[in-house]
Amino acid sequence: MTARLAVLGLSFLGMVDTLYLSLQRDSGPIPCHVTEGCGDVLNSVYSEIAGVPISWIGFAFYVSVFGAVVFDVFGETPTFRWLRAPAAAALAVSAVLTGIQAFVLEAYCEYCLTSAALSTAICALVWAGSRRARPPVEKV
Amino acid sequence: MSKQRSSKASTSGQKPRKSGGKAIVIILGGVIAAAALAFVLGVGDEPVPAAATGSLEDMAARHVRGAANATVTLIEFGDFQCPACAAYHPVLKALLERFPDDLELQFHHFPLVSIHPNALPAGVAAEAAAEQGRFWEMNDMLFENQNAWAFLPNPDPVFVEYARALALDIDRFESDLRSDELQTRVLADGRMANQMGLGGTPSFFVNGRQLLALPSSLAEFERIITDAIPNP
Numbered sequence: 001m002t003a004r005l006a007v008l009g010l011s012f013l014g015m016v017d018t019l020y021l022s023l024q025r026d027s028g029p030i031p032c033h034v035t036e037g038c039g040d041v042l043n044s045v046y047s048e049i050a051g052v053p054i055s056w057i058g059f060a061f062y063v064s065v066f067g068a069v070v071f072d073v074f075g076e077t078p079t080f081r082w083l084r085a086p087a088a089a090a091l092a093v094s095a096v097l098t099g100i101q102a103f104v105l106e107a108y109c110e111y112c113l114t115s116a117a118l119s120t121a122i123c124a125l126v127w128a129g130s131r132r133a134r135p136p137v138e139k140v
Numbered sequence: 141m142s143k144q145r146s147s148k149a150s151t152s153g154q155k156p157r158k159s160g161g162k163a164i165v166i167i168l169g170g171v172i173a174a175a176a177l178a179f180v181l182g183v184g185d186e187p188v189p190a191a192a193t194g195s196l197e198d199m200a201a202r203h204v205r206g207a208a209n210a211t212v213t214l215i216e217f218g219d220f221q222c223p224a225c226a227a228y229h230p231v232l233k234a235l236l237e238r239f240p241d242d243l244e245l246q247f248h249h250f251p252l253v254s255i256h257p258n259a260l261p262a263g264v265a266a267e268a269a270a271e272q273g274r275f276w277e278m279n280d281m282l283f284e285n286q287n288a289w290a291f292l293p294n295p296d297p298v299f300v301e302y303a304r305a306l307a308l309d310i311d312r313f314e315s316d317l318r319s320d321e322l323q324t325r326v327l328a329d330g331r332m333a334n335q336m337g338l339g340g341t342p343s344f345f346v347n348g349r350q351l352l353a354l355p356s357s358l359a360e361f362e363r364i365i366t367d368a369i370p371n372p
Contacts, residue, residue, distance in 0.1 A: 012170055012173070012174055015170070015171065015174035015175075015178075016174045016177045016178050016181070017178075019174055019175055019178035020178040020181050020182055023178055023179065023182055024182050032320065038320070040261070040296075040317075040318065044257065044293070044294070045257045045293055046293070063167075063171060066167060066170050066171075067163075067167045070163045070166045070167050070170070071160070071163045071167075073163075074162050074163040074166065075160055075163045076160075104293060104294055105294055106294075107318065
C-alpha cells in the first residue's frame with residue numbers, strides 16, 4: 001500500500017511537471033531556476049517525437065500511472081503490476097533523454113531532470129511493490 | 141489488496157462493490173488538480189514583456205544598418221533557418237549598396253520554431269553577437285552559411301566557430317548562447333510578429349507599409365525603394 005501511495009504522489013508530481021512544460025512550451029522560453037539551458041533542451045530536435053512534444057507524451061504516461069494506481073486501490077483489478085513494463089520503458093526513455101542532455105546538447109533542463117527522477121522512483125516502487133503484492137495463500 | 145477485498149466480498153455473500161466510477165472521479169480530480177497547479181506555476185513565469193500590442197511602432201529598432209539619415213526604412217522579419225530569407229539576404233545587401241544615402245535596414249526576429257528547430261538557437265547566436273556589437277556580421281555568416289548548421293542536432297559549436305571568426309569574446313559568447321534573456325528577446329520579436337498577423341518569413345515593411353507580395357527580383361525591390369524615396 002505504501003508503494004502505491006508513493007507512486008500515486010509521484011505520478012501526480014509528474015503530471016504537474018509535464019503539464020507545466022507542455023502549457024508553457026508555446027508561450028515563450030521556460031526559465032531555468034537551478035540548471036542552465038532549459039531553452040536549448042526544450043527547443044532542440046530531441047524535444048519532439050514525430051511532431052509530438054515529449055512533454056505531452058510524459059504527461060500521458062503519468063496520467064496512465066496515476067489512473068492505474070487509483071484503479072488498483074479503488075477498483076477490482078490489480079492494475080498496479082501492469083505498470084511494470086511501462087515504468088521500465090519510461091525509465092529507459094528518461095535515461096536516453098538525460099544522456100542526450102549531457103552528451104549531445106550539453107545543457108540541462110531541470111524539469112526534464114525532475115521527470116527523469118520521478119520515472120526512476122516510480123519504476124523502482126512499481127517493481128518492488130508489485131513483487132510483494134502476491135495473492136494471499138489460502139490455508140486448508 | 142484489491143483481490144483481498146474482492147474475495148472478502150464474495151465470501152460474505154455481499155454484492156461486489158463497483159468502485160470504477162469512484163476511481164474515474166478521483167483520476168479526473170487528480171488531472172484537474174495537476175492542471176490547476178501547473179497553470180498557477182506558469183503564471184509567475186510569464187517571460188515575455190507585456191508591451192506587445194501587435195504594432196510595428198512598438199518595436200524597438202535594435203538592429204539597424206545602412207544610411208545614417210535614411211529616408212526609407214526597410215524592415216525585415218526574418219528567420220535564420222528560412223531558405224527564402226537566405227535567398228533574400230544578398231538582395232538586401234545589394235539594396236544597401238544601391239541606396240547608400242537613403243536606405244536603412246532593420247532586422248526583427250521571426251523564428252518559426254515549429255518547422256525550423258535551429259531558428260531559435262541561431263537567433264540567440266545573433267543576439268549574443270549583438271551583445272558584442274557584431275549583430276550584422278553574425279547575421280551575414282548565418283545566412284550565407286545556412287546549410288552548414290540548419291539541420292545539425294546541436295548547431296551551437298558552429299555558431300561558436302563563427303564567433304571565433306568574428307574575433308568575439310568566446311567565453312562571453314558561449315555564456316550568452318544559454319541566456320534566457322536573449323532567448324526571450326528573440327521570442328518576443330516572434331510573438332509580436334504573430335500578433336501583427338505576419339504569415340511567414342521573410343516579411344518586409346517599407347516605411348511602415350508591408351509588402352504584401354514579395355519582390356520577385358532585385359530590380360523590382362529597387363523600384364519599390366526608389367518609389368519610397370521622397371521627391372526633393
